[in-house]
Amino acid sequence: MWATLCHLGGFAGYIFPFGNVIVPLVLWLIKKDEMPLVEREGKKSVNFQISITIYTVVAFILVFVLIGLPLLLAIGVFDFVVIILAAIRTNKGEDYHYPLSIRFIK
Numbered sequence: 001m002w003a004t005l006c007h008l009g010g011f012a013g014y015i016f017p018f019g020n021v022i023v024p025l026v027l028w029l030i031k032k033d034e035m036p037l038v039e040r041e042g043k044k045s046v047n048f049q050i051s052i053t054i055y056t057v058v059a060f061i062l063v064f065v066l067i068g069l070p071l072l073l074a075i076g077v078f079d080f081v082v083i084i085l086a087a088i089r090t091n092k093g094e095d096y097h098y099p100l101s102i103r104f105i106k
Helices: 002-014 019-031 036-065 068-091
Strands: none
Touching: 002 019, 002 036, 002 068, 019 036, 036 068
16 A cells, blocks of 8 residues: 555655655655565656656756657656556566666665
Protein backbone atom coordinates (compact mmCIF):
# COMPACT_ATOMS: atom_id res chain seq x y z
CA MET A 1 0.00 0.00 0.00
CA TRP A 2 2.75 2.49 0.92
CA ALA A 3 4.66 1.74 -2.28
CA THR A 4 1.52 2.43 -4.31
CA LEU A 5 1.04 5.70 -2.43
CA CYS A 6 4.60 6.70 -3.32
CA HIS A 7 3.66 6.42 -7.00
CA LEU A 8 0.27 8.11 -6.58
CA GLY A 9 1.99 10.93 -4.69
CA GLY A 10 3.17 12.15 -8.09
CA PHE A 11 -0.34 13.51 -8.65
CA ALA A 12 0.30 16.08 -5.90
CA GLY A 13 2.18 18.09 -8.53
CA TYR A 14 -1.18 18.85 -10.16
CA ILE A 15 -2.32 20.39 -6.85
CA PHE A 16 0.71 22.36 -5.63
CA PRO A 17 4.13 23.19 -7.12
CA PHE A 18 6.77 20.49 -6.71
CA GLY A 19 4.25 18.31 -4.87
CA ASN A 20 5.04 15.60 -7.40
CA VAL A 21 8.54 15.38 -5.90
CA ILE A 22 7.85 16.30 -2.28
CA VAL A 23 5.07 13.80 -1.51
CA PRO A 24 6.83 10.67 -2.88
CA LEU A 25 10.09 11.83 -1.29
CA VAL A 26 8.53 12.23 2.16
CA LEU A 27 6.70 8.88 1.94
CA TRP A 28 9.88 7.16 0.79
CA LEU A 29 12.01 8.72 3.54
CA ILE A 30 9.50 7.75 6.23
CA LYS A 31 8.94 4.12 5.18
CA LYS A 32 12.13 3.07 3.32
CA ASP A 33 13.77 1.46 6.37
CA GLU A 34 10.66 -0.50 7.33
CA MET A 35 9.58 -1.92 3.97
CA PRO A 36 11.89 -3.12 1.16
CA LEU A 37 9.19 -2.66 -1.50
CA VAL A 38 8.73 0.99 -0.48
CA GLU A 39 12.52 1.44 -0.54
CA ARG A 40 12.70 0.24 -4.17
CA GLU A 41 9.50 1.70 -5.58
CA GLY A 42 9.67 5.00 -3.69
CA LYS A 43 13.14 5.62 -5.04
CA LYS A 44 11.91 4.94 -8.58
CA SER A 45 8.98 7.30 -8.07
CA VAL A 46 11.17 10.12 -6.75
CA ASN A 47 13.64 9.68 -9.63
CA PHE A 48 10.82 9.76 -12.18
CA GLN A 49 9.18 12.83 -10.68
CA ILE A 50 12.48 14.72 -10.62
CA SER A 51 12.96 13.73 -14.29
CA ILE A 52 9.43 14.92 -15.17
CA THR A 53 10.10 18.22 -13.40
CA ILE A 54 13.25 18.74 -15.46
CA TYR A 55 11.42 17.86 -18.70
CA THR A 56 8.62 20.27 -17.79
CA VAL A 57 11.03 23.15 -17.10
CA VAL A 58 12.77 22.56 -20.44
CA ALA A 59 9.40 22.41 -22.25
CA PHE A 60 8.29 25.61 -20.51
CA ILE A 61 11.42 27.36 -21.76
CA LEU A 62 10.68 26.04 -25.25
CA VAL A 63 7.23 27.66 -25.16
CA PHE A 64 8.96 30.78 -26.45
CA VAL A 65 10.03 28.78 -29.52
CA LEU A 66 6.43 27.55 -29.97
CA ILE A 67 7.26 23.86 -29.57
CA GLY A 68 6.96 23.91 -25.78
CA LEU A 69 3.17 23.96 -25.58
CA PRO A 70 2.66 20.59 -27.32
CA LEU A 71 5.57 19.21 -25.28
CA LEU A 72 3.98 20.37 -22.01
CA LEU A 73 0.74 18.68 -22.99
CA ALA A 74 2.54 15.47 -23.97
CA ILE A 75 4.55 15.45 -20.73
CA GLY A 76 1.38 15.93 -18.67
CA VAL A 77 -0.46 13.06 -20.38
CA PHE A 78 2.62 10.81 -20.23
CA ASP A 79 3.10 11.54 -16.51
CA PHE A 80 -0.56 10.84 -15.73
CA VAL A 81 -0.67 7.53 -17.62
CA VAL A 82 2.67 6.25 -16.33
CA ILE A 83 1.81 7.05 -12.69
CA ILE A 84 -1.39 5.02 -13.00
CA LEU A 85 0.46 2.09 -14.61
CA ALA A 86 3.11 2.19 -11.87
CA ALA A 87 0.49 2.27 -9.12
CA ILE A 88 -1.43 -0.67 -10.60
CA ARG A 89 1.68 -2.81 -11.02
CA THR A 90 3.05 -1.96 -7.60
CA ASN A 91 -0.31 -2.67 -5.98
CA LYS A 92 -0.05 -6.18 -7.47
CA GLY A 93 3.40 -6.53 -5.87
CA GLU A 94 5.28 -6.27 -9.17
CA ASP A 95 8.30 -4.07 -9.87
CA TYR A 96 7.73 -1.17 -12.25
CA HIS A 97 10.47 0.63 -14.13
CA TYR A 98 9.52 4.09 -15.35
CA PRO A 99 10.39 4.89 -18.96
CA LEU A 100 12.54 8.01 -19.53
CA SER A 101 13.49 8.20 -15.86
CA ILE A 102 16.92 9.50 -14.89
CA ARG A 103 18.40 7.66 -11.90
CA PHE A 104 19.41 10.40 -9.48
CA ILE A 105 19.03 8.25 -6.36
CA LYS A 106 20.60 4.82 -6.64
